[in-house]
Amino acid sequence: MLWYFHGNMHKDVAKDIAGRSIDILGLSKIAKDQLSDLRQVDLSSAPNHFHRLDFNVEDPDNENSAMLQYFQLGLNDDNDRRELMNRVVLQYLDEPCFDQLRTKEQLGYVVFSRPRSQRDVIGAWVLVQSPGKDCLYVRDRIQVWLAKMRKKVQALTEEDFKVPVGAVRINLQEKDKNMSEEAARMLGELTSHRYNFKRQEENLVTLDTLTLDEFKAHFESLFFQPGNGNRLDMQYHSKKHLDNPTPAGEAPATEESKTDGEASEPEPEIDNSTERKHSSVSHFKKRMGLFTDTFQNNYIHFNGKL
Numbered sequence: 001m002l003w004y005f006h007g008n009m010h011k012d013v014a015k016d017i018a019g020r021s022i023d024i025l026g027l028s029k030i031a032k033d034q035l036s037d038l039r040q041v042d043l044s045s046a047p048n049h050f051h052r053l054d055f056n057v058e059d060p061d062n063e064n065s066a067m068l069q070y071f072q073l074g075l076n077d078d079n080d081r082r083e084l085m086n087r088v089v090l091q092y093l094d095e096p097c098f099d100q101l102r103t104k105e106q107l108g109y110v111v112f113s114r115p116r117s118q119r120d121v122i123g124a125w126v127l128v129q130s131p132g133k134d135c136l137y138v139r140d141r142i143q144v145w146l147a148k149m150r151k152k153v154q155a156l157t158e159e160d161f162k163v164p165v166g167a168v169r170i171n172l173q174e175k176d177k178n179m180s181e182e183a184a185r186m187l188g189e190l191t192s193h194r195y196n197f198k199r200q201e202e203n204l205v206t207l208d209t210l211t212l213d214e215f216k217a218h219f220e221s222l223f224f225q226p227g228n229g230n231r232l233d234m235q236y237h238s239k240k241h242l243d244n245p246t247p248a249g250e251a252p253a254t255e256e257s258k259t260d261g262e263a264s265e266p267e268p269e270i271d272n273s274t275e276r277k278h279s280s281v282s283h284f285k286k287r288m289g290l291f292t293d294t295f296q297n298n299y300i301h302f303n304g305k306l
Helices: 011-025 081-104 135-154 158-173 179-192 199-207 212-223 239-243 281-286 294-300
Strands: 050-056 065-075 110-118 121-130 231-237 275-278
Touching: 050 281, 065 081, 065 135, 065 212, 081 110, 081 121, 081 135, 081 158, 081 199, 081 212, 121 135, 121 212, 135 212, 135 231, 158 199, 158 212, 179 294, 231 239, 275 281
Parallel strands: 050 231, 050 275
Antiparallel strands: 065 121, 065 231, 110 121
C-alpha cells in the first residue's frame, strides 16, 4: 500500500497516521516480488492482424454507435523521448481530426484523437461517436483520413513541425495552478515508482532535441505498421445501426466545395483483410502476449532512497 501525504504536515505526524492505520486495518507486509502485477496486452504479439471487439449499446433508445481505434506503439524509454514525440504527433493530428471527421464529414458531435500512456505503454486512440453512421462506416472513414494525413506528414517542413512542438512546449511549461495539481503530479511519480520530480524541466530539454525525421518515422510506426498489427478496434453498436446498417460504399457527407471543372482527389483504398474478430474480451486477452509491468519492476529495484 502506498501512503501519500501532501500539505502542511510534519513527516513524523504522517508516519504516525500511516502506522496507526496499518494497525487498525490489520495490514501485513509482503515481499516486493509477491505483489500482483498489472500488465498491458502486447498487440505486437500477433503482428499480422489487427484486432476487433464488438459490444452492443445497452440502451435501445440510444441511437449513437461509437468507434474507438487504438494504436499501440510500445514501451516508453527512460528519458520520455518516445512519449514526448507521441504527444507532438497527436498534437499535430488534433485539429485535422475534428475538422475532417466532425466538421466536414459530420459523423457526430464526439470526435477526437488523443495520445495514450498506461503503465509506460504508449499509443494513441481515435474516437468517433455517431448517431448517423454505423461502426464499419466510421472505421473506414478514420482510415481514409489517416491515409490522407500520411501524405501531409511526408510533405511536412521544418516550419510546420515547429507548430505542434511549440504547443506541447506551452503545455509542459505550465505551472501547477493549485495544490491539487501539484499533488497529482507528485503522486504520478510515486505510483510509477520513478521518483523524477524534475521531469517537467528535463522533458523541456528533450523536447528541443526532437527532429522532423523522428516525427515522420513515429507517425508511420504508429499508424501504418505492416498488417496493422498494433491496432485494436472497439466497436459499440446501437440497436438503430444493428437493425439498419449504413449501406456499403455510401459516399461521405462533406462541407468542402470544389470549383467547376476541379477534379476530386481519389479516395485511398482501405484494406481490412488482416482483421481478426474476437468473440469476447477474455477470448482476446487469452490469445495475446503481455508487456512487463515496469511500475512493479521499478518498485522491486527501488532501494528506498531518493
